[in-house]
Amino acid sequence: MKCFSRYLPYIFRPPNTILSCSCHTEADIISTVEFNHTGELLATGDKGGRVVIFQREQESKNQPHRRGEYNVYSTFQSHEPEFDYLKSLEIEEKINKIRWLPQQNAAYFLLSTNDKTVKLWKVSERDKRPEGYNLKDEDGRLRDPSMITMLRVPVLRPMDLMVEATPRRVFANAHTYHINSISVNSDYETYMSADDLRINLWNFEITNQSFNIVDIKPANMEELTEVITAAEFHPHHCNTFVYSSSKGTIRLCDMRASALCDRHSKFFEEPEDPSNRSFFSEIISSISDVKFSHSGRYIMTRDYLTVKVWDLNMENRPIETYQVHDYLRSKLCSLYENDCIFDKFECVWNGSDSVIMTGSYNNFFRMFDRNTKRDVTLEASRENSKPRAILKPRKVCVGGKRRKDEISVDSLDFSKKILHTAWHPSENIIAVAATNNLYIFQDKVN
């Protein structure tokens, strides 16, 4: 890292273009963002069921300032709205999660899911086409065999690059409740899908069966007290996964112990602080996201006001707690009224697990450096994102005299929320989804 700021080793700046639609409709709202394993590709899903994949430009000597920019690579409609006639329910086409498979050949594979159905998509390039068929002409029309006098061998000729996405597998009808997570196993043969009450294990090759590995549905639904909110496989141990609950707990399960992993191997929970109790204590303790660190040693959880880092070897409390926007604690009743308290923020690790990032309101997002204990608030907005400009840290004024450049809590725009962010697996490039806009920031290059 050549550049250091007062806050963090990285100074982020936006690329030349901000990728967005000019007219904002509900369907354009980005609902998930995910880099692939090399960081070459970035996928976004939206409420309209579309997936847009961006590809990083290769470095070129002619245009050095365009190094590493992301451009649209492929766009396809992943899910359509459906209607469940049996239950008289509409099934939203909104893409809840996208997860990439590691690349094993020239094609790219990703999983995308809505509330009910997971799909495996193959994204591949075509830049050559065969010419010179004997039995059909260039338009595809069959030739009259009696007119053929010569035999020729078709040759491959270059054509304009075409990227096509095809659905290779559809994993349907396995979830009664709404799917909130999918996670690819490190064995690259299986993956899991989690809904509010159950987690299913799938083999990529088999679509008409899945194994139920977690089931927390009570025999009597009146006794329901918690739901599953997120789940993820361990990055290296293919037998281990975690799932978080609406009660603020995390369970680590080992699939070797039994076929149905209702008994956890580890149970992570922090005792409630009685001084913070309110009508909304249960809501704000609900975990909205859980992520293993790249090393596999830690898990990070996000609840409404904090991000916590847990050591897998210590179950009774997290090793680190970061306040994302504690100034909202006194406003919980209003946030309950306008439904913001139900917003599900995600959290991400950087490639080296030294920095964690999560979103907030007013298009703010926060980064916490675990080593220096410094944190920074940045804003994703057009006004602040001129090309090659440096993002200025922002500050929320909690009380007392508001300094210049600070913003008061009451001025925050709660309709501008950053729920989804992603960090490049090895470089300091971040993708931030702000409603229907996608911002990609890179660290400064000297």
Place this chain on the structure above:
Amino acid sequence: MEFRLEAHRIVSISLGKIYSARGQRGGLKLHKNLLVSLVLRSARRVYLGEPGGECALPPRPGPPPPPDCERLRRGCRPLASEAAARGRPECPAESPRKRSAAERDPAAGYPGKKPRREAEQPPPQEDMETGNVASLISIFGSGFSGLLGKERGAAEATEPGQVCCEQPVLRSLNPWSTAIVAF
């Protein structure tokens, strides 16, 4: 007193959310409705002055809250009279912070859990039961005062502190259980 006012407001807001959730695209969201139900339950307890209602409030200076708060937080029923009236098992007696193995393990007590493969057809028993929501809506259609009016009438016939759920009317007015049964 201001807690009761706030509780009243929160109950009204919560009922409105449950009501409007019915028309949402994509069907009822179990997670959100569960959270709303929990808030509704806490606020209702405070408003009606039920035992355990003070557990939902921020702590006041003075003696620490009773150990029952921990049970309630974990979703157990309040002790003694109500449990006896309902005839349901109480949570095992224990100190507030420690959890027994049975408490921690949600599978304990659910007999006969076997691994099963989900075939392509959805299991037929699993209905998102919407019938109960209709009755819930008709009750709440008269607003919070409608709920309160009926409940007061029923409560007068019983001892204070006892939630009378033998009476089918009051049972159907319990918004928390009904909202969950809707799933």
